[in-house]
Amino acid sequence: DQQVKQNSPSLSVQEGRISILNCDYTNSMFDYFLWYKKYPAEGPTFLISISSIKDKNEDGRFTVFLNKSAKHLSLHIVPSQPGDSAVYFCAASSWYNNNDMRFGAGTRLTVKP
Amino acid sequence: NAGVTQTPKFRVLKTGQSMTLLCAQDMNHEYMYWYRQDPGMGLRLIHYSVGEGTTAKGEVPDGYNVSRLKKQNFLLGLESAAPSQTSVYFCASRTGGSNQPQHFGDGTRLSIL
Numbered sequence: 001d002q003q004v005k006q007n008s009p010s011l012s013v014q015e016g017r018i019s020i021l022n023c024d025y026t027n028s029m030f031d032y033f034l035w036y037k038k039y040p041a042e043g044p045t046f047l048i049s050i051s052s053i054k055d056k057n058e059d060g061r062f063t064v065f066l067n068k069s070a071k072h073l074s075l076h077i078v079p080s081q082p083g084d085s086a087v088y089f090c091a092a093s094s095w096y097n098n099n100d101m102r103f104g105a106g107t108r109l110t111v112k113p
Numbered sequence: 114n115a116g117v118t119q120t121p122k123f124r125v126l127k128t129g130q131s132m133t134l135l136c137a138q139d140m141n142h143e144y145m146y147w148y149r150q151d152p153g154m155g156l157r158l159i160h161y162s163v164g165e166g167t168t169a170k171g172e173v174p175d176g177y178n179v180s181r182l183k184k185q186n187f188l189l190g191l192e193s194a195a196p197s198q199t200s201v202y203f204c205a206s207r208t209g210g211s212n213q214p215q216h217f218g219d220g221t222r223l224s225i226l
Contacts, residue, residue, distance in 0.1 A: 032211075042220075043205075043217030043218050044156070046214035049212070091156075095211075098211055099163065100158060100171060103148075103155030104155050
């Protein structure tokens with residue numbers, strides 16, 4: 001069962017505009033959420049995280065929002081740059097086993113110049 | 114600063130052959146992980162280790178074995194490879210404590226004919 005879902009396989013935005021990537025989860029025990037970015041032929045690299053005690057975390061151009069009641073999180077990139085073009089994975093883990101991290105299938109973001 | 118290094122990067126096997134994938138990290142991390150990534154799916158946890166000499170099963174452990182004889186190395190073994198094990202394998206490590214992100218290697222692409 002896929003406990004973390006990214007329903008949009010791809011997203012295309014214009015340079016300078018906002019990119020919004022979405023993620024839904026089903027396990028109410030998840031309390032730590034992360035976004036990873038992946039370029040071709042490389043491993044995922046950590047981008048930003050949020051714990052369930054917060055509803056927003058910001059790091060430069062990247063902001064993650066968490067809506068626990070809706071079991072939904074989103075990643076906002078403002079402004080988007082061509083170098084942001086990559087696959088973005090949402091991931092989550094629970095307080096009772098923070099080693100068992102579940103990943104979404106990823107969203108391919110293309111930022112057009 | 115190498116981070117997480119996976120060996121080999123590519124390999125083609127015949128059904129029934131065995132092989133070992135090596136993961137080495139130079140960050141003195143306690144925790145190490147093996148994932149597989151298949152098309153249209155997120156990363157799925159195979160096995161993990163919370164310290165030297167310890168291993169535990171993840172979401173999809175069948176057909177794989179692991180060993181953590183040294184803190185810096187985590188080995189993933191396929192005793193009798195099957196075509197269903199064709200995948201890209203990622204190793205990751207992280208420091209101890211809760212809510213710490215995992216750091217990934219660049220992956221091993223394994224094809225089983």
